[in-house]
Amino acid sequence: MATIYDVAKAAGVSPKTVSRVLNGDAPVNEKTRAAVNAAMASLNYVRSNAARTMRSRRSGLVGLITGAISATPEALEPAGLPDILIVQGAQRTFAEAGMTLLITDVGRSAERVPEMVQTFLEHQVEGLIYVAEYHQKITLPPVLAGRPVVLANCFDDAGTPAVVPDDRQGEFDLVKGLIERGHRRIGFLTLPVEQVARGLRLEGYRAAHQEAGIDVDEALIEPGALIDIQHEYDRLPAALDRILAQRPAPTAICCGNDKMAMRVYALLRERGIDIPSQISVVGYDDYLMITQQLHPTLTSTRLPYRGLGSRAAERLLQLVAGGKDPGEAPIESVSGPVAWRESVQVLETQSPATTP
Amino acid sequence: MATIYDVAKAAGVSPKTVSRVLNGDAPVNEKTRAAVNAAMASLNYVRSNAARTMRSRRSGLVGLITGAISATPEALEPAGLPDILIVQGAQRTFAEAGMTLLITDVGRSAERVPEMVQTFLEHQVEGLIYVAEYHQKITLPPVLAGRPVVLANCFDDAGTPAVVPDDRQGEFDLVKGLIERGHRRIGFLTLPVEQVARGLRLEGYRAAHQEAGIDVDEALIEPGALIDIQHEYDRLPAALDRILAQRPAPTAICCGNDKMAMRVYALLRERGIDIPSQISVVGYDDYLMITQQLHPTLTSTRLPYRGLGSRAAERLLQLVAGGKDPGEAPIESVSGPVAWRESVQVLETQSPATTP
DNA sequence: AGCTATTATGACATCGATGTCATGACATCG
């Protein structure tokens, strides 16, 4: 494997000059540069990152950890792992900045975190991102304290830079859209109470009503349950029936997420209620495998996973570059667009005020 | 940051001895070892991987590339990215072996592969894994030739070690199970013709029939179409109707994958046909978000993604360890279990020969 | 006792890049 000494010899310059060509950190004569580049090409030179790191302390590596940092209740095990998109978003941003991503997944074993961090430190990562599976509050393990860390899809109350989805805004946009489409009586089957997203989405729901000057009918809000994975949807039929029984009848139902919406589709069908002609349904997450495949296709707010990842990466890069935390607030939120699909009907009874 | 010299001084030994304790490559007296370990702990020593790599050439890094190596037709863009599980499986196996995973996703731009490989080489990865999004044949880019590479979820015909899902066995098990449950007339809505999995699953379907001594009725097999993403499912209703019109009527339908099965659920419902009382339906992939949420829950063969990843990692580790390719054949396949769920009915007309 | 293994340890060079400092050649300026 060729080294910069070989390149230097071939180009008739000193190793240091080769280094300068590689790093562009000092002016090099045009002709010299060309000679060096030619030599590198013909020798098939590959720079050794190890040697570079050793001297300069810039490893060009960043670490990403997924899995449970705070103990996640077993019960909340998600069926899919959409956080790949977060990783993807982060990876792309890092790649553009010439950084390479080291990843490790600690699964459910929080006790493996220190060991993984240790490994990352041995590789001299310049910073770390921690990615949670769903929007939640965590406690940063002590090993990470004081290092450049950005949280993605989670946050803590120690002021660690974090990037989370804007659940409030997302639900607000969704409900506002329903109202614009003529809906006035909108049911809400909320997520389980221990989920951070539940409260935020509920806030968005209320805010959209308030903005439109509509009083929220509390009877239309079903409070969600503590999750017990075995009986995850046991209470859903009753909750749905309670909402359907309200008078005036609701014309739309917001579901806590797409998975719940998929269940609601089945329940409505059993009850002989057609979507969207008799009732409109919306989900949340915009999990394409569900929203695009359901009949009718499901309206949903997109969880901006790629955006979370790339924004977290950007913040980390700035942190690493030496600046203080670049974000205005420690916790930033990123919102996703609403994908309007067939499951929502525009009500005729309504004057076509703002029809998108 | 403490170095091995600091540790040596604190423990009253030479740096080389500290190195021996770290690597366990030569005997060290019990007491000396304890002293060194104590010194490391009190100094909060973190070994520099860069220095180690430089001297020993073992970086402890392996690279993983996802995305398009061979040009994938745009049309085949998948909605989800289940290959996160492949990455997970690989990462876990590597972590156990003390290796850290570098990842990069090249998306659809095959031309970025050389650049990414270059980056990996700069980091002196000891080996590489390439992960495809779905079972397919690829052509390894020249930069990778001659290096330790293992393919996951894809293969080439240059003899590169590869690990792929055993679609033949998976469909075989599925259809065999249907036959054991009394089904004799089994329709098959196949995947698009350009998919590798299509042919293999069809083979499995035929083999299960043959083993049971049942002649395959070709009219029950719908051939699948070239995929045009815009009209992906245009021909599905007609294909389904053709199968349903066969006499004697089919009692079960195999779908190319779970997504297609989800569509078939909707079509059958429109036609007033109940699952599973009037017809059984099975999918493939066992995409939990679909199979567990559908009503009735969908029987499907699991794509062994984690297994693919960890098996690929194992093979790579052995390759790197210096041995020749450890697998018997260059292309290994891993099969996944069938998850029997509510969508399949056991037919009464059948003697309970082998009821699992 | 004498010889060979094995254990336990250290001295020293080295991996390949980059940081620091020095130097010469010009260009610019007051």
Add this chain to the structure above:
DNA sequence: CGATGTCATGACATCGATGTCATAATAGCT
């Protein structure tokens, strides 16, 4: 014109570990 600044380049030391080789002490064997 001398002073100052910028461009362009090189000499040399150095980052922190480990490979090689040497050495001493003990254990095992004939």
